[in-house]
Amino acid sequence: MRIPDANLAEVFDRGFTVVESFLDKETLRACQEALWEIYPRPEDYFADPEAHPRFARSQFAGLRFFPYPSWAINRVCVYPDLIDAAERFLQTTEIDCYKIELWAKYSGAVDYDQAHHRDYENHTIVVPRADQLMPQMTCFILLSDVTELDGPTKAVPLEKTRHIPIGITRTEMGEFFDDEVAVTGPAGSILIYKTDVFHRGSNFKAPGRSRFVMPIDFKKRGWRWQGKLAWPDRALNPGWKEAMVKMTPRQRDLFGWPPAGDPYWNAQTLADVALRYPGIDLSPYGAHAEEPTPAEA
Ligand SMILES: O=C(O)CCC(=O)C(=O)O
Incomplete structure (x- = not known):
């Protein structure tokens, strides 16, 4: 669905917004099914967690960068309503998609709790502007239902942290727990946030739960101090060629074509x-x- 203007405005006012039913049902279903080419299905994982020791290595062990073997996943990154939202957020059609990930988490694999932090440290080599000019649009597309039990991202509204200089990127564990908002929603929802927003990953609150999300980020072309991945470095990976062949010129342009x-x-x-x-x-x-x-x- 088209992200309403009010939600994009909320990203600037509050620092983040959540929109349900962002992905259409068929795109979501096909993407969810293709996840099992990359990750164990939850029932398989929980049948024998020790058979999947890689997810216990760190909180980030379930991260996989674009491209993916299946177009059903790759096409979500260039979903027309996502491009439209990024163009409106960044107020230009000259935009780069600068990072795409999938992130799987399984309850009990590792402690996923984090302290609040601002994401910009590995999205720019300087700092975001406090006047909100030159922002980056960072997103999480939820590919599974996320409830309070499912390790939701927890974000702190900007108004609570405006007094903290932008150059400070981390808080003490627990400092803003009373102010944080859990980003919950059904699969297909999208979280859009800015890189100066304090937020954190949280732990599962029940066994046998899992969470699958697609973090994906956009910037205005030409702001060379911002970015993360270099797409030519990903171009030998399975799925890249098929994705480039299937994309429209508009979609390829996001990768610098x-x-x-x-x-x-x-x-x-x-x-x-x-x-x-x-x-x-x-x-x-x-x-x-x-x-x-x-x-x-
Ligand atoms: O996984 C999440 O919900 C958020 C994780 C996060 O903020 C981070 O690792 O920077």
């Missing part, structure tokens, strides 16, 4: 990109490609 009309495109690059990405429709780029240079002709 040269746009139609860019001087990059000429007869040679069109031919060789087609070799690298069998099945891709390059006609939107070819229509604007430069004539071959004499060396290519």
Whole structure:
């Protein structure tokens, strides 16, 4: 669903917003089913947690970066309403998707409790502006139902922490527990927050529970001090080629693909990109490609 303007405004006023039923049912269902190509189904995990020791290594052991083997997951990252929300939040169509993850947590694997922190430390090499200009849009798409029992993210409304200089990134464990809001919601919901918002991961409150989310982040193109992943470094991973072939030019652009009309495109690059990405429709780029240079002709 289209994120209402009021929710985007809430991200600036309160620091975060939660929108239910963001993903349509079919996209969500297909994505959930494809998760089991990557992660153990909860019933399999809990039948024998010791058979899955990797999830006990750290709170972050269930993180996997884009791309994923299945288009059913990869397409969620470029969901049209997500792109629309990022464009409206950042007030431009010139945007980069700078980080995509999946994150699986299983109750009892490890203690997932965290102290409140601001995320910006590994999203920018400087700090966010206190006047809210030049923000980054960070999101969690919930791929499983998240209740109070399921280790919800807990976020502190901005008004409670405005007195803390932006340069401070962590609080003492427990300091804002009375002010925090649990980000709960049915699968398909989205949390949108800013990188200066104090929040934390929390532990499960019952056995046999699990939580699956897709954290995904956007920035305005050209703000080179912001970012996280370099997409060329992910381009040899399973699923990348299929994703690039299936995406529209608008969706590819989020990863830094040269746009139609860019001087990059000429007869040679069109031919060789087609070799690298069998099945891709390059006609939107070819229509604007430069004539071959004499060396290519
Ligand atoms: O998993 C969560 O709910 C939040 C985790 C978090 O804030 C972090 O690791 O930076």
